[in-house]
Amino acid sequence: MLDLFAPIAAACDTSIAAEHRAPVAVVGAGAIIDVAHLPAYRGAGLEIAGIFDINLQRAREVAARHGLPRVYSSLEELLGDEHVRVVDIAVAPQAQAGIVRQAIAAGKHLLCQKPFVPDANTGVELIALAERAGLLMAVNQQLRYDEGMAAARAMVDAGWIGEATTMTFTVNIATDWTPWPWLVRSDRLEIMYHSIHYLDAIRAVLGEPARVFCAGSRTPGQVAAGETRTISTLVFPGNARGLVHTTHENRTGDPEAVFRIDGTEGSIKGTLGLLYDYPHGRPDTLEVSSRVAPTDGWLAYPVTSRWIPDAFAGPMGSLLRAMATGGTPYPTARDNLGTIRLVDALYTAMDYVVSRLAALDAEQVGVAAGVAPPSPQPAEARAAIAVLLQDLERAVSSERVGNLQVLMPGMAEQDVAAWQAFFQRYTQLAARYAIDHLSTRGDTGYATVRTLYMYVPAGGGAQRETRLRQAIRFTRTPNGWRVANIREAP
Numbered sequence: 163m164l165d166l167f168a169p170i171a172a173a174c175d176t177s178i179a180a181e182h183r184a185p186v187a188v189v190g191a192g193a194i195i196d197v198a199h200l201p202a203y204r205g206a207g208l209e210i211a212g213i214f215d216i217n218l219q220r221a222r223e224v225a226a227r228h229g230l231p232r233v234y235s236s237l238e239e240l241l242g243d244e245h246v247r248v249v250d251i252a253v254a255p256q257a258q259a260g261i262v263r264q265a266i267a268a269g270k271h272l273l274c275q276k277p278f279v280p281d282a283n284t285g286v287e288l289i290a291l292a293e294r295a296g297l298l299m300a301v302n303q304q305l306r307y308d309e310g311m312a313a314a315r316a317m318v319d320a321g322w323i324g325e326a327t328t329m330t331f332t333v334n335i336a337t338d339w340t341p342w343p344w345l346v347r348s349d350r351l352e353i354m355y356h357s358i359h360y361l362d363a364i365r366a367v368l369g370e371p372a373r374v375f376c377a378g379s380r381t382p383g384q385v386a387a388g389e390t391r392t393i394s395t396l397v398f399p400g401n402a403r404g405l406v407h408t409t410h411e412n413r414t415g416d417p418e419a420v421f422r423i424d425g426t427e428g429s430i431k432g433t434l435g436l437l438y439d440y441p442h443g444r445p446d447t448l449e450v451s452s453r454v455a456p457t458d459g460w461l462a463y464p465v466t467s468r469w470i471p472d473a474f475a476g477p478m479g480s481l482l483r484a485m486a487t488g489g490t491p492y493p494t495a496r497d498n499l500g501t502i503r504l505v506d507a508l509y510t511a512m513d514y515v516v517s518r519l520a521a522l523d524a525e526q527v528g529v530a531a532g533v534a535p536p537s538p539q540p541a542e543a544r545a546a547i548a549v550l551l552q553d554l555e556r557a558v559s560s561e562r563v564g565n566l567q568v569l570m571p572g573m574a575e576q577d578v579a580a581w582q583a584f585f586q587r588y589t590q591l592a593a594r595y596a597i598d599h600l601s602t603r604g605d606t607g608y609a610t611v612r613t614l615y616m617y618v619p620a621g622g623g624a625q626r627e628t629r630l631r632q633a634i635r636f637t638r639t640p641n642g643w644r645v646a647n648i649r650e651a652p
C-alpha cells in the first residue's frame with residue numbers, strides 16, 4: 163500500500179476490538195441476515211447469542227447454517243435473555259418499530275435495519291424512548307462503511323479534493339424483487355429501499371440539502387407496484403449539489419453502478435462492486451485525482467473488502483465501541499432521521515410532479531395573477547401547519563405579495579410595503595422553513611422556525627443565503643390554518 167493511502171485505509175477499518183465485543187441477539191432470519199449480518203459478525207469475532215424469527219423453521223435453518231447456539235421461540239424469550247446486550251433487527255420494515263419499542267422496554271441497545279422508520283414522526287418517538295432509557299440506537303446504513311465509499315469520504319475529510327461541490331451516483335441494474343413479496347407490493351420502492359443508501363452516503367459527505375427535486379416512474383412490464391426509476395437532485399446551502407439517478411429495469415445485461423465526487427482541488431470516482439452481481443458482486447474500484455495529496459493524475463486506491471458482507475461489521479462495531487467507551491455510534495438513529503426526512507421530501511417532490519401536475523398548471527395561473535389558492539390542509543393541526551409553511555415557501559418564491567396575503571390575511575400595510583421592498587431587492591428567491599418547536603392550543607399555534615432564504619441580489623451576482631430564527635403565530639380560520647404574524651425569534 164502506498165504510504166499516501168495508509169491513513170485512508172486506517173479510516174476504513176471495520177475490525178471490532180476484543181474489549182468492545184458484547185453478546186448480540188438477532189431478530190429476523192431473512193435474506194440479509196443470512197448473506198450479510200451473520201457472515202460479517204463471524205468475521206469480526208462477535209458472539210451471537212441466538213436468533214428469533216416469526217418463521218421458526220427459517221430461524222432454525224439459518225441458526226444451523228451459521229452455528230448459532232440458540233433459536234428463541236418468541237421475541238419475549240429473546241428479550242428476557244439477560245446475557246444479551248444488543249438486539250440486531252432485520253425484519254420486514256413495518257414490523258421494526260414495534261420490536262424496537264419492546265427491546266427498549268427490556269433495556270437492550272439496538273441496531274435497526276434501514277429504512278429505520280416508515281416516517282419521521284415514528285423516528286422522533288423511538289429516539290426519545292431510547293434516549294430516556296439511556297440506550298444507544300444505531301441504524302444499519304452500512305454503505306457508509308463500504309470500503310470504496312468510506313475511503314472516498316476519508317479523502318474528502320482529509321481535504322484532498324478541496325471543497326466538495328458535486329456528488330453523484332448513477333446506478334442502472336436489473337433487480338428481481340420477487341423473492342420479497344412485501345417489496346413487490348410496496349407503493350414506495352426505489353428510493354425507500356434502495357437509493358436511500360446513496361442519499362445517506364451523500365448526506366455523510368455534503369450534509370443536509372436545502373431543496374430537492376425528484377422525478378420517478380415505473381417501467382412498462384415491470385412486476386413491482388412502486389417506482390423503479392428515479393432521478394433525485396439535491397441542492398445544498400452554498401455551492402454543493404447532489405444527484406442520484408437509479409434504474410432497476412436494465413434490460414440489456416450491462417449493469418452500471420458508479421459514483422463521483424468533484425471538488426475545487428480534485429475528484430474521486432469509483433464503482434460499487436456489489437451491484438455488478440448481487441449479492442456476491444466484486445470489490446469496489448476507486449480512483450482519486452488530487453492537487454492536494456498530490457497524485458499527479460488519477461491514482462487507484464486498492465479496495466480489499468466488499469459491501470456484502472464486510473461493510474456490515476461497521477455499524478455494529480461502532481455501536482459496540484460506543485457502548486464500551488461511552489461514545490456515540492456512527493451513524494446514530496438521530497442522524498438517520500435526516501435520511502428519512504430526505505426520502506420523504508423526495509417522495510413529496512415526486513408526487514408533486516407526477517400526480518399534481520394538472521392541478522399545478524391551474525394553480526400556476528393563480529400564482530402568476532397573485533391570487534394563488536392555499537393548498538387543501540389535512541384535519542390534524544401539525545400536518546395542516548406543515549402544508550401551510552410549504553405554501554408559504556412557494557408564495558415567497560413567486561415574489562408576489564398577493565400570494566403571501568392569501569396565507570397571511572391579516573397583513574398590515576407596513577408589512578405589505580416591507581415585502582414589496584424585499585421582492586424588489588432580491589430575485590430568484592427560495593425560502594425554506596424548518597420547524598424547531600410547535601405548540602397548538604385551540605385555534606392558535608406558535609412555532610419557532612429556522613428560516614433559510616436563498617436569493618440573487620436584484621443587481622445580479624452569485625446566489626446568497628440568509629438564515630434567521632423566527633417566531634410564527636398561526637390561527638385557524640374557517641378556511642384552514644393561516645399565518646397571523648412572523649417576528650424575529652427572541
Ligand SMILES: NC(=O)c1ccc[n+]([C@@H]2O[C@H](COP(=O)([O-])OP(=O)(O)OC[C@H]3O[C@@H](n4cnc5c(N)ncnc54)[C@H](O)[C@@H]3O)[C@@H](O)[C@H]2O)c1
Pocket residue numbers: 189190191192193194195214215216217220252253254255257275276277302303304342355
Ligand atoms: N443493504 C442493506 O442494508 C439491506 C439489504 C437488504 C435488506 N435490508 C433490510 O433488511 C430488512 C429485512 O430484509 P430481508 O431481505 O432480510 O427480508 P426477508 O423478507 O428475506 O426477511 C424478513 C424476515 O423477517 C421476518 N419477520 C417479519 N416480521 C417479523 C417479526 N415481527 N418478528 C420476527 N421476524 C419477523 C420474516 O419471517 C422474514 O424471515 C428490510 O428492512 C430491508 O429493507 C437491508
